[in-house]
Amino acid sequence: MVGKKGDVQCINDEILENLSLKNRYKFLNVNLMSILKPKHFNFLRESQKFYVKFEKKHNIDHSEDFYDWIPEIGEQGLITRVNKFEFLDLNFEPYGMTAEFMRTLATDFFDPQLAMGMGATVLAVNPLVLHHENVDIRLEVLKKLVTGEDIGCICITEPERGSDAVHMVTTCDEQSDGSYLLNGTKIYQTNGTKADWAVVYAVSEKNNGNTMGQFLIDTSWEGWNAERVNIPWTPRMHVGKEIFKDLRVPKEYILGPPGKGREHLFEGLNLERLGIVILNIAEAWNALSHAVIYANMRKQFDQEILKYQGVGFPLSDQWAKTMTMTLATLHICQFIDEKMEQFDGSLPKDLNLALGANAAQLKSQSAKLTERVCYECVNLMGGAGACDNTLMHDLLGISRIQEMGGGTRQIQQYIMSLGLRKIFKMI
Numbered sequence: 001m002v003g004k005k006g007d008v009q010c011i012n013d014e015i016l017e018n019l020s021l022k023n024r025y026k027f028l029n030v031n032l033m034s035i036l037k038p039k040h041f042n043f044l045r046e047s048q049k050f051y052v053k054f055e056k057k058h059n060i061d062h063s064e065d066f067y068d069w070i071p072e073i074g075e076q077g078l079i080t081r082v083n084k085f086e087f088l089d090l091n092f093e094p095y096g097m098t099a100e101f102m103r104t105l106a107t108d109f110f111d112p113q114l115a116m117g118m119g120a121t122v123l124a125v126n127p128l129v130l131h132h133e134n135v136d137i138r139l140e141v142l143k144k145l146v147t148g149e150d151i152g153c154i155c156i157t158e159p160e161r162g163s164d165a166v167h168m169v170t171t172c173d174e175q176s177d178g179s180y181l182l183n184g185t186k187i188y189q190t191n192g193t194k195a196d197w198a199v200v201y202a203v204s205e206k207n208n209g210n211t212m213g214q215f216l217i218d219t220s221w222e223g224w225n226a227e228r229v230n231i232p233w234t235p236r237m238h239v240g241k242e243i244f245k246d247l248r249v250p251k252e253y254i255l256g257p258p259g260k261g262r263e264h265l266f267e268g269l270n271l272e273r274l275g276i277v278i279l280n281i282a283e284a285w286n287a288l289s290h291a292v293i294y295a296n297m298r299k300q301f302d303q304e305i306l307k308y309q310g311v312g313f314p315l316s317d318q319w320a321k322t323m324t325m326t327l328a329t330l331h332i333c334q335f336i337d338e339k340m341e342q343f344d345g346s347l348p349k350d351l352n353l354a355l356g357a358n359a360a361q362l363k364s365q366s367a368k369l370t371e372r373v374c375y376e377c378v379n380l381m382g383g384a385g386a387c388d389n390t391l392m393h394d395l396l397g398i399s400r401i402q403e404m405g406g407g408t409r410q411i412q413q414y415i416m417s418l419g420l421r422k423i424f425k426m427i
């Protein structure tokens with residue numbers, strides 16, 4: 001069989017066969033078929049079909065370097081669905097946040113670490129969509145990222161500036177020919193050592209966020225040096241530490257000059273956080289699909305363990321929480337899709353601002369949810385959840401870092417508390 005099975009088989013043949021990608025997709029589909037519009041449900045199923053065939057064709061056991069798969073996945077139009085990309089002579093249908101939700105669900109069930117790695121390329125895509133200004137090289141790079149030909153990353157965090165990202169110390173100095181020289185160090189960039197292209201933020205005056213610029217970097221340029229950071233919870237994902245030494249950025253690669261970078265950084269945060277929300281929900285469904293199939297088949301004391309309240313009840317709780325979060329997120333995705341259509345493909349500034357609190361609410365709650373659901377599902381599967389025969393171990397690791405990335409739990413709480421103050425002042 002294809003799919004995970006680990007070095008030593010711990011789960012019996014019958015249950016392992018039933019934990020196939022195809023069956024887990026079926027579990028998801030039964031849950032979603034009545035709440036999705038046909039165009040989104042059909043897209044979900046098409047994407048699933050692709051991954052089932054892909055797994056079989058390459059005899060994948062999910063120990064491989066998933067970066068090698070990205071070009072083929074890109075050809076299928078499954079790197080991002082946030083936009084239609086007509087201006088790149090692509091014509092993705094369906095597209096928008098709801099379609100992105102479907103794409104992520106299908107991808108995560110197939111391979112959670114791949115889904116997260118591809119998500120970081122999308123983070124490099126979004127600023128280029130907003131700031132390509134029809135410059136040839138930017139359009140060319142954008143197309144390569146969207147079609148999976150190239151890999152992207154985004155460089156915000158620094159060794160001494162994590163949550164306090166605005167006060168960065170990586171500098172950008174303007175040269176007489178209009179180019180910039182970048183100097184400094186970034187850390188924890190998803191895809192950092194694999195990326196062909198990076199979107200980098202730097203300031204012309206250290207610790208002054210008002211002087212921030214945004215730059216597109218070709219990682220083959222001299223002055224870009226990346227080394228891999230080991231994150232044991234996501235061992236197949238490449239996370240980097242990058243050192244810039246007089247890294248020269250020509251004029252046409254400046255997405256936002258100093259003074260514009262901070263605005264560019266914040267304008268994309270809501271979509272970035274919603275992307276993480278979707279990923280969190282996909283992980284929770286993925287874990288549930290394993291645990292529900294397993295608990296319906298595994299017998300102890302001559303009964304399927306699901307029939308014991310000690311297993312069936314907590315599993316139902318996690319199912320209910322995951323479905324509730326799914327419904328709330330679908331609502332926001334559909335709302336954004338409607339507004340994007342109404343406003344020609346971009347969200348009006350005031351609406352984007354208003355969504356900040358919702359993005360923080362959903363991000364913080366979904367991160368907590370996925371951590372609990374994945375752990376609880378592992379726990380209810382006993383040794384079968386802890387061993388390496390399924391994707392449960394990947395899910396356990398990945399769900400533990402979701403409160404950190406994209407703004408930590410405390411930063412989301414800070415944003416929400418500011419929102420509460422604002423609302424109070426409106427009363």
Ligand SMILES: Cc1cc2nc3c(=O)[nH]c(=O)nc-3n(C[C@H](O)[C@H](O)[C@H](O)COP(=O)(O)OP(=O)(O)OC[C@H]3O[C@@H](n4cnc5c(N)ncnc54)[C@H](O)[C@@H]3O)c2cc1C
Binds near residue numbers: 120161188406
């Ligand atoms: C796997 C992974 C992938 C990542 N991918 C990327 C990426 O692609 N690009 C990128 O640029 N970055 C990335 N990051 C970095 C991530 O965004 C940062 O780790 C995060 O912003 C926190 O920064 P820090 O690690 O320096 O922690 P710190 O900011 O040092 O925080 C440490 C603790 O202090 C708390 N804290 C800090 N300030 C406050 C405050 N004012 N009030 C209350 N609590 C506070 C934090 O919440 C946290 O609990 C990634 C991180 C990980 C782990």
